[in-house]
Amino acid sequence: MSYKSSLDVPSIETLLGLQKVMADARNPRRPVVGSWLMLPGASLARMVAQMGYDFVLVDCEHGNLADADMHASVGAIAAQGVSPMVRIPAPENWIVKRTLDTGAHGILCPMMSTSEEARKLVSYAKFPIPKSQSTPDTTSGIRGVGSPFAPAVFGQRMDDYIASANRNTFIAVQIETVEGLENCEEIARVDGIDMLFVGPNDLCSSMGYPALEHASIPEVQDAVQRILSAAKAAGKYAGMFCTSAEQVEARYKQGFDFMNLGADVVALAMWNAAELEKLKNIRIQV
DSSP states (O other): OOOOOGGGOSOGGGOOHHHHHHHHTBTTBOOEEEEEEOSOOHHHHHHHHTTSOSEEEEETTTSSOOHHHHHHHHHHHHHTTOEEEEEOSSOOHHHHHHHHTTTOSEEEESOOOOHHHHHHHHHHHSOOOOGGGOOTTOOOOOOOOOOSHHHHHHTOOHHHHHHHHHHHOEEEEEEOSHHHHHTHHHHHTSTTOOEEEEOHHHHHHHTTSOGGGGGGOHHHHHHHHHHHHHHHHTTOEEEEOOSSHHHHHHHHHHTOOEEEEEEHHHHHHHHHHHHHHHTHHHHSOO
């Protein structure tokens, strides 16, 4: 079995975890919506997972989460029947292995710039294919076997997990640099890459504009459309960072499949700012 996109898998009954969530959302089409965690704590992860999201992403790139926090959060999210995903800090072999060993249903890798980097990432995330199952067009990975935690999260025996993990592990990459933009079509065609995800802030910054002004810059929005088109042309999913329900709806109508609805720190900041604003008049010192 080669590492084709999840869209090429003939039967969703064979899929588990986030791969199944994504495949189920294709017919009838609906957006796959989740939230991001940047703060540690299994209790917080559990509460967010209970809110009705399709996935909860544990942000180990920009978030305040150590290795043990990642383990605890992934298990807490999965225990609620929700798909745990992890944004890794870098596309390094040991990081990918540690992340998938927690039982994460998928990884999101930032700053993906070339197809060569994408192929290396896929090899880190996939187990070697036994000789008896290998064909001339298969691409074997180098992921090490040993973690008892991942099979437990998927509710499988170790041998069943090893046999099915290559099919069920969801691999997404962020296109958020000018180099990544120029190579996004090639990246999208890499076997095993399931989704291109737009990182609008860094993409905007890389293109020479203020990072937080991406929504109002036509050149950046043209780049977003190019990434979306590249994903669709390759039969892959497309994802987008969003911070409101209105943004999710707009990007879904544009053609994106996978969106986050803010993050824990965003929710805390926005709620507190809004409520304090309502008290401004009575808190003014006379």
